[in-house]
Amino acid sequence: MNSQSDDPRADRDRRRWLQATAAALVAAPWASAWAQPASAAAEEAKAPPLPALGSPLTVPRIGLLGGGVFEPAQAEGRPLLVYWWSSTCPFCALQSPSMEQLWQSQQGRGLQMVALSIDKKPEDAVAYLQKKGYSFPAAWASPEWRKAFPKPRGLPITLLRGRDGKLVLAEKGQMFAEDVDAMAGLI
Structure with missing residues (x-):
């Protein structure tokens, strides 16, 4: 019996099952404790939602x-x-090349551009950027600095402010290459 199907409905159903299974694993009570320290999970639970489109966006000064x-x-x-990204985030790793x-x-x-690393230490972010050869301007968003500019809930977080200073795009989670490419039309 052929394990691959020529039936697009079967492929769609398989994708839905895989997505539902992955979502259930991520939502399991033990998953957040397994994925990150309790302090990071507690911080994430208190994080604000994405800012509203059309709202002004001001980023404080950062080294x-x-x-x-x-x-x-x-x-x-x-x-x-x-x-917003982290060197340990698998979704960031997929989005960062784009x-x-x-x-x-x-x-x-x-x-x-300012790419804000939430790594525990700035050295982790620097090593990752060098290893990958990324040239985009990046900063380490220390816990103290994040008090002035809190990271919205989720990771990666992508915000695009227009020339008028107002938010034109706010995305939580991994963006696919074609979605990142489409941002050029908003610039």
């Missing part, structure tokens, strides 16, 4: 991992991409 500083004034009148590609292709059009 960049590669040297230099992200100054909010440098992004005035320009599109600003804010990307973010690098977007950065490379759109910085000439005025795109500003």
Whole structure:
């Protein structure tokens, strides 16, 4: 018997079953404790929701991992991409190459970016960025700094502010390459 089906309904049903199974595993009571320390889980539970589209978005000043500083004034009148990530996040690992590609292709059009690592130590973020060869501007969002600019619930988090300073895109969770590519139309 052939294990692969030519029936698109069977493929759709299999995908739905896999998604439901994965969701059940993630939602299991032990899953959050297994995936992260209790303090991180407690912090995530208190995290705010995504900001509303059309709301103003101001990112405080932050030191960049590669040297230099992200100054909010440098992004005035320009599109600003804010990307929350972690070197241990498998969904971030899948999305980050697309973010690098977007950065490379759109910085000439005025795109500003700050990728905010929530790693436990800045050294972990630096090592990851170097290993992967990412050039997008990245910073370590220390717990103290996050008090001024709290990370919304979820990871990765992608926020795109338009030239007018208002949010035009807010996504929680992994974006696929074609979704990241489509952001170029908003810049």
